[in-house]
Amino acid sequence: MPELPEVETIARGLAGRVTGDVIESVWLGSKPEPLKSPAAAIVATLESRRIAGVRRVGKHIVFDLEPERVVRTLLSARQRNGPRGSERRKHLAGKSAPTPSSTQATAQWIVHLGMTGRLVVCPPDSEMAKHTHLVAKLTSGRELRFIDPRRFGRLSVAQGFEAGGSEPLEVQMDHFVSLFHGRKTPIKSALLNQKLLRGVGNIYADESLFRAGVRPRRRASSLTREDLRRLYPAVQQVLREAIALGGSSVSDYVDADGEEGFFQLQHRVYGREGEPCLVCKTTIKRVVIASRSSHYCPKCQK
Ligand SMILES: [Zn+2]
Known part of the structure; x- marks a missing residue:
């Protein structure tokens, strides 16, 4: 998708x-x-x-x-x-x-x-x-x-189309922190909640949490403001890197002779269950949260 x-x-x-x-x-x-x-x-x-x-x-x-x-x-x-x-x-x-x-x-x-x-x-x-x-x-x-x-x-x-939620690449850090601060749901579910941030999907949520060192199952309310301030640039970095990768292969999507299929970010955790963490070699785990697969490193993510 x-x-x-x-x-x-x-x-x-x-x-x-x-x-x-x-x-x-x-x-x-x-x-x-x-x-x-x-x-x-x-x-x-x-x-x-x-x-x-x-x-x-x-x-x-x-x-x-x-x-x-x-x-x-x-x-x-x-x-x-x-x-x-x-x-x-x-x-x-x-x-x-x-x-x-x-x-x-x-x-x-x-x-x-x-x-x-x-x-x-x-x-x-x-x-x-x-x-x-x-x-x-x-x-x-x-x-x-x-x-x-x-x-x-x-x-x-x-006419006058408006999508709900904040644009993850435009939201200010203070607003980002306030969106998640104190929420009872796992941070992974909160990242996928389109009423909070619009457009962050499963892969990018997992990759962002890895970079921020936060486990996907943790309740958003257990994250300190410091944690959320680490998550903020992580989400933006992951999305920007993926956009930069995709920019060079735009022909694959919109020209009739382009090859089908979406590019892949260099995933560090997503889809890597059972493989060694690229940072610490610990085996990447997969858990199901709100019926979505979540991938994380038990050592790098707390
Ligand atoms: Zn690790």
């Missing part, structure tokens, strides 16, 4: 490729699962909108969309040419009666990749991958496609 660094990498890659482009038309597949907003609302919100930017919010990819007055007029003629491509795909443009007026405020298209979701920028003649659920035709001539074999990904539209 893509975590914060992967989503950041994907959002940056997409921003570089499609910012400024205009979505001419949208095709949606017939599977209902990926649609968190009604199909007609997604089509109406995306079509004839200029992509003003692409950013990560928590583990969501958010496309900021602006009205595109000029293009809208040019387009209506082209759209009448009808759908192109696979027949099982429904062309919903015609059904989305209320088109956004050119004066309407900025809207957001929000994509959560789930387990296996991918957003791919490709030429229109590239082969339609199985499990393609959305195709946005861009005025640059390319297409932006959402592909998701397992269909845990979600597509929605909104």
Whole structure:
């Protein structure tokens, strides 16, 4: 599952490729699962909108969309040419009666990749991958496609999208400490709580706790302010390192010819159960906390 660094990498890659482009038309597949907003609302919100930017919010990819007055007029003629491509795909443009007026405020298209979701920028003649659920035709001539074999990904539209929780790379240290200080839950669970910090997943929580020398099962309330002040830079370092690693391989995520799969941070504990600690050679342990695997070194982490 893509975590914060992967989503950041994907959002940056997409921003570089499609910012400024205009979505001419949208095709949606017939599977209902990926649609968190009604199909007609997604089509109406995306079509004839200029992509003003692409950013990560928590583990969501958010496309900021602006009205595109000029293009809208040019387009209506082209759209009448009808759908192109696979027949099982429904062309919903015609059904989305209320088109956004050119004066309407900025809207957001929000994509959560789930387990296996991918957003791919490709030429229109590239082969339609199985499990393609959305195709946005861009005025640059390319297409932006959402592909998701397992269909845990979600597509929605909104205005003024706000995710809960604090952004781990932007939160100030004092606020970070206050988020966790005094909580009764294990620190590992608290790190995964999206209402506190948004976007820290299992791997990065384990790696952060290792670097801070804190055992995952410890109650957050047992951590001193000093412990939390060590955890704060650890979380940020781990995420930044992973983003830096991902930045060089952005093509793997957003170009149709990229290789599939997410990059791996050099894990020090995650997934290393039974292997020697890279620092002290003690055997790495695995425990289950809130039904998630947690990995730690019994000697380096107290
Ligand atoms: Zn160790």
